[in-house]
Amino acid sequence: MKSELKAAVQARGLHLMDIHGIGPAGAARIIQARTLCTSPVHRTDRRVPRGWPGHVDRRAERGVGAAGRLGLRAHSHRVDRPFQARAAGRLMGRAAGDETKVAEMTDTTRRRFLQYGMAAGAALAVPAAAGHSSAAALIGGPLKKFREPLPVPGKGIVVASPSGTNRYSFTLHEISRKLHPDLPPTPIWAYDDGSGLAGQAGSFGMVIAGQSGTPIDASYTSHLPETYPDWIPVDTRLTPRGNEVRTMAHLHGGFVAADSDGNPAVTPDGFGHGQTQHVHYTNALPEMPASLRWFHDHGFGTTRLDVFAGLAGGYLLHDVHDTGTEPNPIGVPGGAYDIPLVIQDRQFRRDGKFLYPVSDIPGVVWIGEYFGDHMLVNGKVWPFLDVEPRMYRFRILNGCNARIMSLHFGGLPMWQIGAEGGLFDRPVRLRRLVLASAERADVLVDFRGLDGRTLYLRNSTPAAPVSTPAPPLPEVMQIRVGTHVTKPGPKSVPPSLPGRRAQLHHPVRTRYITLNEIAAQTAKWTLNLSGLDFEGRPVTETPKAGTVEDWVYINMTPDTHPMHVHLVTFQVVGRTPFNVSAYQAKYGGPNGVPGGIDPTPFVTGPMEPPTPDERGFKDTAKANPGYFLTIRAKFDLPAGVQAPQTYVHHCHIVEHEDNDMMRPFTVTP
Ligand SMILES: [Cu+2]
Numbered sequence: 001m002k003s004e005l006k007a008a009v010q011a012r013g014l015h016l017m018d019i020h021g022i023g024p025a026g027a028a029r030i031i032q033a034r035t036l037c038t039s040p041v042h043r044t045d046r047r048v049p050r051g052w053p054g055h056v057d058r059r060a061e062r063g064v065g066a067a068g069r070l071g072l073r074a075h076s077h078r079v080d081r082p083f084q085a086r087a088a089g090r091l092m093g094r095a096a097g098d099e100t101k102v103a104e105m106t107d108t109t110r111r112r113f114l115q116y117g118m119a120a121g122a123a124l125a126v127p128a129a130a131g132h133s134s135a136a137a138l139i140g141g142p143l144k145k146f147r148e149p150l151p152v153p154g155k156g157i158v159v160a161s162p163s164g165t166n167r168y169s170f171t172l173h174e175i176s177r178k179l180h181p182d183l184p185p186t187p188i189w190a191y192d193d194g195s196g197l198a199g200q201a202g203s204f205g206m207v208i209a210g211q212s213g214t215p216i217d218a219s220y221t222s223h224l225p226e227t228y229p230d231w232i233p234v235d236t237r238l239t240p241r242g243n244e245v246r247t248m249a250h251l252h253g254g255f256v257a258a259d260s261d262g263n264p265a266v267t268p269d270g271f272g273h274g275q276t277q278h279v280h281y282t283n284a285l286p287e288m289p290a291s292l293r294w295f296h297d298h299g300f301g302t303t304r305l306d307v308f309a310g311l312a313g314g315y316l317l318h319d320v321h322d323t324g325t326e327p328n329p330i331g332v333p334g335g336a337y338d339i340p341l342v343i344q345d346r347q348f349r350r351d352g353k354f355l356y357p358v359s360d361i362p363g364v365v366w367i368g369e370y371f372g373d374h375m376l377v378n379g380k381v382w383p384f385l386d387v388e389p390r391m392y393r394f395r396i397l398n399g400c401n402a403r404i405m406s407l408h409f410g411g412l413p414m415w416q417i418g419a420e421g422g423l424f425d426r427p428v429r430l431r432r433l434v435l436a437s438a439e440r441a442d443v444l445v446d447f448r449g450l451d452g453r454t455l456y457l458r459n460s461t462p463a464a465p466v467s468t469p470a471p472p473l474p475e476v477m478q479i480r481v482g483t484h485v486t487k488p489g490p491k492s493v494p495p496s497l498p499g500r501r502a503q504l505h506h507p508v509r510t511r512y513i514t515l516n517e518i519a520a521q522t523a524k525w526t527l528n529l530s531g532l533d534f535e536g537r538p539v540t541e542t543p544k545a546g547t548v549e550d551w552v553y554i555n556m557t558p559d560t561h562p563m564h565v566h567l568v569t570f571q572v573v574g575r576t577p578f579n580v581s582a583y584q585a586k587y588g589g590p591n592g593v594p595g596g597i598d599p600t601p602f603v604t605g606p607m608e609p610p611t612p613d614e615r616g617f618k619d620t621a622k623a624n625p626g627y628f629l630t631i632r633a634k635f636d637l638p639a640g641v642q643a644p645q646t647y648v649h650h651c652h653i654v655e656h657e658d659n660d661m662m663r664p665f666t667v668t669p
Pocket residue numbers: 560561562651652653656657661
């Protein structure tokens with residue numbers, strides 16, 4: 001075993017000490033985990049089934065028959081342990097505080113913690129009660145905080161230059177940047193607008209600024225390597241072409257034709273080295289008003305890795321009301337006082353590379369969730385921001401793979417003026433902002449009267465019923481309030497806004513979609529929607545173009561899942577508590593509870609209305625454990641786009657999405 005370890009170390013170009021902040025014992029654990037994963041099993045060859053857009057039959061050339069594929073795809077008949085045991089363990093732990101939390105944890109949660117702790121450790125003190133000593137052996141600590149300024153558009157974040165009128169030509173390639181003064185340069189994957197990215201300071205470095213109502217054509221040409229480098233651990237059971245890099249840009253929140261969406265139901269193989277993806281972004285109104293959307297990679301089975309590697313950018317739309325300038329006609333801060341905050345957690349190796357741990361389950365590389373022990377904002381580790389004592393607008397995006405954050409400015413009030421789908425009709429006052437992966441909030445914060453003070457943007461564990469296995473990572477960013485005001489800006493928060501309250505009517509149909517986790521902690525660990533994996537046929541969600549539907553996401557797991565629907569923005573109707581165990585007992589099967597079964601007979605209380613921050617249209621919403629989430633959307637297609645069009649909906653914990661908590665849906669004529 002020792003010589004195998006050594007060989008694995010050499011094969012992967014690793015050194016026992018090359019992981020930032022950990023000692024040899026921790027490193028050995030990681031390398032051991034990697035060693036166990038050098039011969040991944042091919043669970044499937046992934047492609048789109050016959051009859052779907054994008055289907056190509058390659059069985060003959062690969063010599064893989066349908067039967068063989070089905071055999072490999074067969075799910076375990078072992079059903080995950082009952083909901084209550086795990087949820088209760090989680091809740092008890094949370095109530096009792098961090099120390100007992102680990103002791104009370106169920107195996108699932110403990111393993112997730114240790115997975116994180118092995119590599120990171122510093123943020124966690126795992127007590128001996130957990131039965132593992134490796135975390136205690138970890139040494140070192142996280143990097144020093146608040147050493148570098150926050151990159152902002154035009155200063156550290158590149159505002160994309162068009163290559164023609166309303167046209168952008170991006171290349172994807174690997175660059176490296178120092179994300180912290182004490183780290184060696186970190187290799188990252190980036191979208192290059194042709195500028196060469198000299199203006200990119202960190203790992204998040206690009207924003208497209210567009211105008212609502214004006215379409216944009218874009219192309220993405222891959223200059224990435226043909227195969228994944230050692231720091232990006234692919235689980236080839238989940239990918240269409242093994243270790244080949246196959247990327248695909250998706251405009252998150254885009255109202256676009258299916259073939260411009262960047263989704264794996266249309267283009268399962270994605271785009272490889274030298275290939276170009278061409279897209280047309282409508283920016284159509286009313287679907288795409290002034291707002292922060294984002295574009296990021298959506299490679300089939302590798303979204304978590306490609307986004308982790310850096311393939312994400314901002315997509316900022318302005319319109320005649322919300323110009324982004326100062327003075328802004330809607331009475332909110334603009335210009336240099338309108339700042340995107342893209343928050344992402346990461347782990348680092350000692351050589352500066354991002355670290356993505358691998359599973360310690362034999363044959364498995366994929367892990368259930370990726371949590372970092374360093375917080376990056378706009379691509380820099382724990383930055384600081386100098387502000388003037390006046391009002392600011394922050395457009396906050398949770399760009400983490402899996403972390404759900406409860407953000408606050410140390411008790412300062414926040415006024416939320418919009419969410420994923422654009423501005424609200426009026427501001428909403430908040431003290432905390434709970435954002436799951438891909439959720440966004442447009443907020444005003446007033447620093448008047450705080451001259452000379454140092455404040456912090458902090459993160460805490462979200463309150464129930466939100467549930468996440470994320471280890472704590474409390475600090476996000478430092479805010480240094482100066483004493484001089486260059487431009488005074490708005491004096492008060494505007495009483496109303498030219499945005500929309502989400503209020504849709506007359507759903508023609510209700511669809512019931514279950515969220516299941518199967519065979520956790522085994523080699524057959526997967527998650528699914530409605531008991532079907534991504535390739536499972538037929539396409540079960542088939543809304544008719546132009547109609548309104550209610551979709552009910554029924555959470556059978558102990559964790560919160562942020563559910564994202566492509567194409568549409570939606571109204572959160574509410575969340576209803578129900579008896580998960582009874583529903584599971586009556587309808588559960590080897591792949592969880594199938595879809596289509598109304599859980600109403602199992603409700604245990606009234607529907608809870610949307611939270612204040614869910615006032616407007618959203619494209620991602622939290623499905624909490626113990627509840628079913630009802631959303632309502634109008635399934636329009638862009639002008640000139642004919643049904644049928646196939647998109648996807650999925651959990652935006654990208655690890656879950658990559659391991660099948662994703663399904664196609666087809667907008668039908
Ligand atoms: Cu999920």
